Amino acid sequence: MxxxxxxxxxxxxxxxxxxxxxxxxxTKKWNHAGINGLLMASMILMFWMIPRALDLVxxxxxxxxxxxxxxxxxxxxxxxxxxxxxxxVRGFFLGNVLPMMMVAGWLYVEAPVRLCNSxxxxxxxxxxxGLLALSIAGSLVWLLTFFMSTxxxxxxxxxxxxxxxxx
Numbered sequence: 001m002x003x004x005x006x007x008x009x010x011x012x013x014x015x016x017x018x019x020x021x022x023x024x025x026x027t028k029k030w031n032h033a034g035i036n037g038l039l040m041a042s043m044i045l046m047f048w049m050i051p052r053a054l055d056l057v058x059x060x061x062x063x064x065x066x067x068x069x070x071x072x073x074x075x076x077x078x079x080x081x082x083x084x085x086x087x088x089v090r091g092f093f094l095g096n097v098l099p100m101m102m103v104a105g106w107l108y109v110e111a112p113v114r115l116c117n118s119x120x121x122x123x124x125x126x127x128x129x130g131l132l133a134l135s136i137a138g139s140l141v142w143l144l145t146f147f148m149s150t151x152x153x154x155x156x157x158x159x160x161x162x163x164x165x166x167x
Contacts, residue, residue, distance in 0.1 A: 001054065001116060001118075001119035001123040001124060001126070001127045002123055002126045002127045002130055004054065004127075005048075005049075005054070005127050005130070005131065006127065006130045006131070006134070009048065009071060012067075012068055012071040012072055012075065013071055013072075013074060013075035013078065014075060015072055015075060016071065016072035016073060016074060016075020016076040016077075016078075016079070017075040017076065017078060017079040018075075018079075019072065019075070019076055020075070020076035020077075020079035020080050021079060023076070023080070031077075031080055031081055031084065033084060033085060033086060033089055034080075034081030034082060034083075034084045034085030034086075034089055034090075035081075035085070035089055036077075036081070037077035037078065037080050037081030038077070038078070038081045038082075038085060038089060038090075038092075038093040040073070040074065040077045041074040041075075041077045041078050041081070041093075042093060042096055042097050042100075044070045044071065044073065044074040045074060045097060045100070046100060047070075048067065048070075048071065049100065049101070049104040051108075051115035051116045052116075054116050054118070054119075055116045055117050055118050058118045059118075087146075087149075091146075094138070094139075094142050098135045098138050098139050098142070099135070101131050101132075101134060101135040101138070102131070102132060102135040102136070104128075104131055105127075105128045105129065105130070105131030105132035105133075105134075105135060106128065106132065107128070108124050108125065108127050108128025108131065109125055109128035109129060109132065110128075111124070
């Protein structure tokens with residue numbers, strides 16, 4: 001389960017991201033301000049965090065194919081949306097996806113029973129801990145990036161603003 005959610009999913013998203021970089025320009029017109037792509041990516045990610053979906057993908061080949069296709073599509077949507085999305089749209093996306101990961105991780109860690117029949121309880125605990133760690137790390141990176149970009153844009157005070165000029 002941990003390899004499934006914490007390694008395979010990000011690698012498929014990365015493959016979709018890289019695939020989107022070679023798409024021709026006309027296919028990028030559907031995504032004004034990145035809103036459509038980020039919404040689609042968050043809905044796909046939300047679906048694949050459902051324990052029942054993780055169970056079904058192991059026994060249903062069609063659903064497994066759809067998993068690969070949908071996660072690659074989500075990665076492509078992220079690649080096309082992130083550069084054109086403004087700070088508010090990016091914040092809205094991350095403000096929804098990161099807590100969603102945290103809740104799913106907490107659910108996997110604190111559930112008194114196995115949520116996925118195909119995985120052991122220990123693997124569920126490891127996956128939950130990994131999702132919690134990823135969501136916390138993602139939140140910290142997001143906040144650091146936000147404050148660094150604000151300072152670089154000249155909105156923050158510089159050390160020269162407070163210095164006096166000698167008379």
